[in-house]
Amino acid sequence: MTNPIMTEQNNKTQSDEELLMEKLRSILLKEERQKVQRLETIVETKKNLSEKVDPIIEEHIQRLKTEFPDHYKQVVDRIVEQKIKDSSEEILNTIYPVFGQMIKKYIALQFQLLRESIDQQIKNTFSTKGVIGNIKARLFGIKTSDVIISNINKPIISEVFVIERDSGLLKGSASAVSTIDQDVVAGMLTAIKAFVEDAFDGGQQNLGMIEYDTHRIFLQNFPNYYIAVAMSGSISTTEKSNLTDRLLAFADKEINNTLFASSEESFKHISEQLEIYFIGKEIQLLT
Amino acid sequence: MISKKVILTGSFGVGKTSLFNQFIYSKFSDRYLTTIGVKVNKKTLEIGGKELSMLLWDIAGEVAQDKVPTSYFLGASGVIYVCDLTRPSTYKNLDKDIEYLKGIINGGIIKIVANKSDLVSAEDIERIKSEIPLPIDTITSAKTGDNVNDLFHALGAELID
Ligand SMILES: Nc1nc2c(ncn2[C@@H]2O[C@H](COP(=O)(O)OP(=O)(O)O)[C@@H](O)[C@H]2O)c(=O)[nH]1
Ligand SMILES: [Mg+2]
Numbered sequence: 001m002t003n004p005i006m007t008e009q010n011n012k013t014q015s016d017e018e019l020l021m022e023k024l025r026s027i028l029l030k031e032e033r034q035k036v037q038r039l040e041t042i043v044e045t046k047k048n049l050s051e052k053v054d055p056i057i058e059e060h061i062q063r064l065k066t067e068f069p070d071h072y073k074q075v076v077d078r079i080v081e082q083k084i085k086d087s088s089e090e091i092l093n094t095i096y097p098v099f100g101q102m103i104k105k106y107i108a109l110q111f112q113l114l115r116e117s118i119d120q121q122i123k124n125t126f127s128t129k130g131v132i133g134n135i136k137a138r139l140f141g142i143k144t145s146d147v148i149i150s151n152i153n154k155p156i157i158s159e160v161f162v163i164e165r166d167s168g169l170l171k172g173s174a175s176a177v178s179t180i181d182q183d184v185v186a187g188m189l190t191a192i193k194a195f196v197e198d199a200f201d202g203g204q205q206n207l208g209m210i211e212y213d214t215h216r217i218f219l220q221n222f223p224n225y226y227i228a229v230a231m232s233g234s235i236s237t238t239e240k241s242n243l244t245d246r247l248l249a250f251a252d253k254e255i256n257n258t259l260f261a262s263s264e265e266s267f268k269h270i271s272e273q274l275e276i277y278f279i280g281k282e283i284q285l286l287t
Numbered sequence: 288m289i290s291k292k293v294i295l296t297g298s299f300g301v302g303k304t305s306l307f308n309q310f311i312y313s314k315f316s317d318r319y320l321t322t323i324g325v326k327v328n329k330k331t332l333e334i335g336g337k338e339l340s341m342l343l344w345d346i347a348g349e350v351a352q353d354k355v356p357t358s359y360f361l362g363a364s365g366v367i368y369v370c371d372l373t374r375p376s377t378y379k380n381l382d383k384d385i386e387y388l389k390g391i392i393n394g395g396i397i398k399i400v401a402n403k404s405d406l407v408s409a410e411d412i413e414r415i416k417s418e419i420p421l422p423i424d425t426i427t428s429a430k431t432g433d434n435v436n437d438l439f440h441a442l443g444a445e446l447i448d
Pocket of ligand 2: 304
């Protein structure tokens with residue numbers, strides 16, 4: 001179907017057209033082309049420029065690096081030292097939640113690894129499902145029952161208190177129920193805590209939980225205050241861990257150094273936030 | 288609202304709990320006192336237009352102050368040390384006890400109270416005062432209520448200063 005003549009003609013026409021187009025382009029795009037040319041030279045010059053300038057900057061940086069400590073180290077050291085001295089309590093309160101979080105995660109991980117290695121060992125040693133099941137149940141009996149219990153009796157937070165450690169003075173609270181005087185509860189809790197800690201641990205350990213009937217008070221300690229969480233229902237290890245995470249996050253975000261200034265504003269803020277973070281919440285669902 | 292922790296202390300039977308109960312209608316049973324050695328209660332006072340919430344810790348009496356767990360005293364802004372006008376043994380170690388307390392509560396206010404004034408004559412009181420190694424701040428009777436309110440209000444006024 002191809003006609004050679006037609007094709008040649010076509011080719012010729014095409015190349016003519018192209019030439020024409022090229023001319024047209026160079027006329028229309030002359031300015032654009034010039035711009036591109038200019039930019040190219042700028043980039044080129046800059047490159048040249050930076051080749052010349054960089055070593056000088058580098059030298060300055062190096063000199064600053066070596067000389068800065070000599071000139072300013074003492075001054076900086078003194079400022080930092082003074083700052084830490086002035087606010088050691090603040091610093092402690094600020095870093096404590098972070099440390100707590102880190103240590104907790106580390107321990108949790110170690111336990112997880114231990115459990116996995118035990119699991120593996122059991123699998124390797126025994127073959128019958130029944131035997132494994134039995135041993136697993138014994139080894140992790142607490143966990144299994146925790147799961148069963150938590151499904152029946154989900155822990156719900158009813159009251160939360162932020163309490164100054166030594167004085168037992170209330171620094172904020174929230175409650176789903178109207179109970180007896182919260183200042184008094186804070187004081188009594190502190191007394192009970194001090195009593196138990198003095199009596200059994202020589203003051204080195206902190207009381208972490210008070211349990212009675214179907215109620216529990218979970219205590220999370222910080223350097224100079226603690227948070228008491230009252231709840232109904234039983235709490236599993238996972239839920240305890242969830243709660244701790246939430247408490248550390250709360251402490252990190254909502255409790256600052258104004259806490260011990262005993263201002264009404266701080267009391268109000270802490271109380272409002274406690275309500276939002278915890279009250280009426282199912283611990284299982286805390287994130 | 289300002290909150291302050293105040294501790295009642297002194298030998299067994301001098302009348303600490305009676306002073307506490309005279310001052311505050313107590314909602315809690317004294318059961319706590321014997322079980323954990325302390326009972327906390329609150330009284331809100333109005334002093335010079337300011338509200339003060341006084342958290343009072345009633346400590347189960349011990350013969351010597353250093354037998355009471357130190358942690359009970361920590362963070363206290365005030366201490367009421369009570370002795371019994373009818374029993375010299377309750378005030379013979381007063382100076383030593385006060386010295387000890389000052390060491391723990393650093394900077395807090397300490398009030399020395401001689402209780403059971405209804406049981407002794409005015410002359411006896413004068414004589415006892417001269418026997419006690421430190422000046423007494425208030426002489427009270429938890430039974431008749433004499434000076435009890437004054438005691439707490441005077442302390443309250445100093446606390447909010
Ligand atoms: N007559 C009299 N008896 C008192 C007074 N204060 C306390 N008592 C009595 O002394 C005893 C011990 O009092 P209590 O308050 O338990 O002493 P605490 O051990 O220091 O708490 C009780 O029998 C009281 O009734 C007082 O001012 N006058
Ligand atoms: Mg008593």
